[in-house]
Amino acid sequence: MRLLLREAFAAFRRAPLLSALSITTIGFSLYAVGLFALVAVNMKEALRLVEQRVEVVAYLLHGTPPESIALASQDIAAFPEVERVTFVSEDEALKRARAELVEFRDAYRDLAVNPLPASLEISLKDGYRDADHTAAVAARLKGYGFIDDVRYGREWIEKLDRLRNIAGLVGLMIGLAFAAVAVVIIGVTIRLTVLQRAREIQVMRLVGATHGFIRGPFLLEGAIKGLLGGLVAIALSYGTYTLLRGQIQLATSDIVFLRSSQVALGVCFGVAIGFLGSLMSVERHLRNV
Amino acid sequence: MIRFAHVSKDYPKGAALKNVSLHVAKGEFVFLTGHSGAGKSTILKMMYGELRPSAGDVRVSGYSIGDLSAGDVPKLRRRLGVVFQDFRLLEDRTAEENVAFALEVTGARRDGIPARVMRVLTQVGLAAKAHAYPQELSGGEQQRVAIARALVLDPAILIADEPTGNLDERATRGVFQLIREINAAGTCVVMATHDLDLVKQTTYRTIELREGQIVYDSGAEAGAAAAEDDL
Numbered sequence: 215m216r217l218l219l220r221e222a223f224a225a226f227r228r229a230p231l232l233s234a235l236s237i238t239t240i241g242f243s244l245y246a247v248g249l250f251a252l253v254a255v256n257m258k259e260a261l262r263l264v265e266q267r268v269e270v271v272a273y274l275l276h277g278t279p280p281e282s283i284a285l286a287s288q289d290i291a292a293f294p295e296v297e298r299v300t301f302v303s304e305d306e307a308l309k310r311a312r313a314e315l316v317e318f319r320d321a322y323r324d325l326a327v328n329p330l331p332a333s334l335e336i337s338l339k340d341g342y343r344d345a346d347h348t349a350a351v352a353a354r355l356k357g358y359g360f361i362d363d364v365r366y367g368r369e370w371i372e373k374l375d376r377l378r379n380i381a382g383l384v385g386l387m388i389g390l391a392f393a394a395v396a397v398v399i400i401g402v403t404i405r406l407t408v409l410q411r412a413r414e415i416q417v418m419r420l421v422g423a424t425h426g427f428i429r430g431p432f433l434l435e436g437a438i439k440g441l442l443g444g445l446v447a448i449a450l451s452y453g454t455y456t457l458l459r460g461q462i463q464l465a466t467s468d469i470v471f472l473r474s475s476q477v478a479l480g481v482c483f484g485v486a487i488g489f490l491g492s493l494m495s496v497e498r499h500l501r502n503v
Numbered sequence: 504m505i506r507f508a509h510v511s512k513d514y515p516k517g518a519a520l521k522n523v524s525l526h527v528a529k530g531e532f533v534f535l536t537g538h539s540g541a542g543k544s545t546i547l548k549m550m551y552g553e554l555r556p557s558a559g560d561v562r563v564s565g566y567s568i569g570d571l572s573a574g575d576v577p578k579l580r581r582r583l584g585v586v587f588q589d590f591r592l593l594e595d596r597t598a599e600e601n602v603a604f605a606l607e608v609t610g611a612r613r614d615g616i617p618a619r620v621m622r623v624l625t626q627v628g629l630a631a632k633a634h635a636y637p638q639e640l641s642g643g644e645q646q647r648v649a650i651a652r653a654l655v656l657d658p659a660i661l662i663a664d665e666p667t668g669n670l671d672e673r674a675t676r677g678v679f680q681l682i683r684e685i686n687a688a689g690t691c692v693v694m695a696t697h698d699l700d701l702v703k704q705t706t707y708r709t710i711e712l713r714e715g716q717i718v719y720d721s722g723a724e725a726g727a728a729a730a731e732d733d734l
């Protein structure tokens with residue numbers, strides 16, 4: 215075991231430049247993944263914040279009797295998805311419009327009749343605020359005869375959702391491209407090390423070292439490079455996150471960093487790249503010694 | 504110990520061995536002689552599992568070389584010691600480290616290594632130069648280190664491919680004397696050489712090859728009889 219470690223680390227001394235290059239490439243591979251993961255994670259966070267405020271607004275026909283509205287409110291409040299139902303009367307709607315839309319205050323003041331409809335503002339429970347559940351609630355609301363129109367931010371939610379998926383995919387693709395480059399560079403490093411150690415490998419075989427023993431240091435070397443690459447990527451990602459934190463805000467809260475489980479997954483991925491890169495080339499090159 | 508039965512080795516350019524049969528008994532000393540290109544190294548390489556026969560059957564220390572699995576090769580090699588004309592020492596390691604290397608890479612217990620290394624270095628007469636690097640040693644001394652490395656795993660068979668080919672007369676005598684002592688202590692030795700002076704000095708069994716065929720074997724019967732039981 216000590217010999218294995220010694221050999222694995224000696225490889226770094228033998229080819230410091232190529233070793234640094236493979237670590238850097240793995241680092242950048244995972245940094246690319248990390249950046250897009252950051253974007254995706256924060257879009258998800260933004261989505262959560264937006265979804266928290268998702269309301270379905272049902273506009274009522276003018277002249278709907280208050281008893282019907284009260285009954286319907288109770289009914290709707292009993293939907294499994296619904297958290298709260300608030301009735302906004304025509305007068306209240308006008309008052310709000312005057313308060314919120316300062317530019318039109320004069321126009322609203324001079325109106326003879328109130329053009330704004332009364333509405334039911336329905337907020338959904340946590341876990342039901344996604345596009346599908348919102349649409350289901352909206353469809354049910356349309357069943358009421360006195361409900362004129364139902365509005366909710368579906369397009370907005372779906373667009374954000376799609377954007378998040380694209381960010382994740384782009385990150386993954388760029389990451390994979392870098393990973394492929396990393397695998398090639400690791401292959402070159404191993405070829406070099408195998409050539410430098412050809413004599414040693416010949417003697418090992420001659421005296422009866424097992425194949426696993428001979429290739430062990432190469433695989434360990436690859437895995438260590440992957441680990442170091444993963445750490446480089448985390449440092450870069452965290453640095454970027456720190457720089458951006460002051461600049462970008464998600465609604466009212468700060469942008470978030472990856473969870474520790476996601477960071478760990480990234481490092482494991484780095485180790486896997488390094489290990490696989492070694493595994494793929496070590497057999498081929500050992501055969502030529 | 505070793506049995507070749509109707510063994511051939513073909514290369515695209517022609518056959519390196521043609522219908523070679525031989526037995527080597529436990530503890531025997533056998534010279535393989537013949538001109539350069541006669542097939543000596545080819546036979547030795549089959550013995551340590553570096554080459555497989557194109558036809559025929561090769562058995563060494565219980566292993567059938569023709570269908571040796573990848574996992575069997577190291578097991579076979581641990582029962583053999585192999586030395587070459589060019590020593591094959593690691594230049595960046597001392598004599599002691601070169602010998603210890605064989606133990607380290609075959610998973611020997613670490614705490615036993617120094618004693619085992621000193622024992623074989625003493626046996627080959629190099630205890631005093633344990634800390635010397637190969638380039639600080641004469642050819643004869645380097646071959647002694649290589650022999651020590653081959654012996655440290657206590658092999659049943661020592662395979663030597665022209666071990667004196669790079670040595671002057673004095674060093675040749677010393678190394679050959681050492682190999683004889685190793686054989687006298689019970690290790691089977693197969694030694695390829697084209698140095699007929701060495702061969703004539705002794706009464707050891709001699710197998711002569713010419714163009715891939717055995718043209719003379721001074722001990723075929725004796726060897727065959729003895730080899731039957733200890734395969």
Ligand SMILES: Nc1ncnc2c1ncn2[C@@H]1O[C@H](COP(=O)(O)OP(=O)(O)O)[C@@H](O)[C@H]1O
Nearest residue numbers: 514516519537538539540541542543544545546
């Ligand atoms: N790898 C190879 N490819 C083709 N021919 C080979 C190879 N190795 C050996 N030979 C041929 O096999 C014959 C025997 O070679 P070898 O066993 O090395 O002879 P020796 O050791 O007696 O000098 C020679 O004619 C040589 O050219």
Ligand SMILES: [Mg+2]
Nearest residue numbers: 543544545664
């Ligand atoms: Mg030869």
